[in-house]
Amino acid sequence: MIPALLFWLFKRYARPTFHQLYLQLSTGNLLRFTKKKTILVLFVASSLLARAEEKTATYQIKRNGTVIGQMQLQQKQNGAETFLKMSSKVKTRFVFEINVQTADESLFKNGQLQYSSVYRKVNGKEKENRQTKLLQQNYQLLAGNKSSLFNSNINYNMMLLYCQEPIHISQVYSDNFQQMLAIKKIGMNNYRIDLPDGNYNTYYFQNGICKTVEVHHSLYTITMELV
Template identity: 40%
Template structure:
């Protein structure tokens, strides 16, 4: 209940912040085997020293069985430091991921449903949503809100980066004018392509 109340309060505050912010919106398509199977709506809001990143995605495809996934993510940075992040994912109507990370002084409190734990990796300045709007030119690690740990960023070439997850799956990110224009997802069971459309 405490985590739910906290999430609601932060959500309402961030919505108010976004309403008064300078906003940039990005739209992406998600493709599998050349066919569009989903989309991503991304918002980048700035109000004073606060940055709010939000993403909503939906995927409908068939992989052995019907696969319908909906994801919502949000991150708040204050003066360049992550103070809040959340990720919520449903697969075929069932909640699969519901995690939140909140700054408490010089540590982070992680909420996983009714369970909490602390992380001593303060300050976090770059997370998975940052990939969309900030090219990691001088950044060597990214915070995974889902795994709730830091992951190394490997530079492959100019404007081309790779991250490898602990399970061996990996993503590659490509940039045009500082904005992520393409993401290649390499999973042991499938591959997918995310492309910027507007």
């Protein structure tokens, strides 16, 4: 895709510019050509840089070794701002068929959480809809029709676990439970987080990137693997 883009840029801008150079050099107007050439180079460089600042990771969701869904994580960096978006679709069966869709978002600025949202839909019905918003010194927590305040600095949340190993980080903010949770190191690049509902997750990292997540529920275990 990038070579094709460069070829198009050359055909559209560079070739006419070189022809114009020939005409301009004969009149000694080299400065104008240099300015146009610089603009072209900056345009190409900025386009490629914008691509490098966007990352996408895909995880396969498995239950008992069978793929039951997929999760995608998008990470965009724009100066001091980091935007994370996570979406997943799961289709499985216990006593009856279950379809789960999720859509989570987080916005960090200068390393501090500005906003996050958690949305869950099960079999077409809304199950969870929560937001965390920074308002001056406090966070406003919204859960359905309920609102409360959270007075604590948030620099690391559950979504960041997928793209940054929690080295020297002892707590993580749960956007779903809307509270801080302890991070326990249980092995080399291996961490456990106990959830308020009695369940727990384990995270396995390689080169600072989360490769595998195990969701341990009282009724099942689900594994998410980076592909």
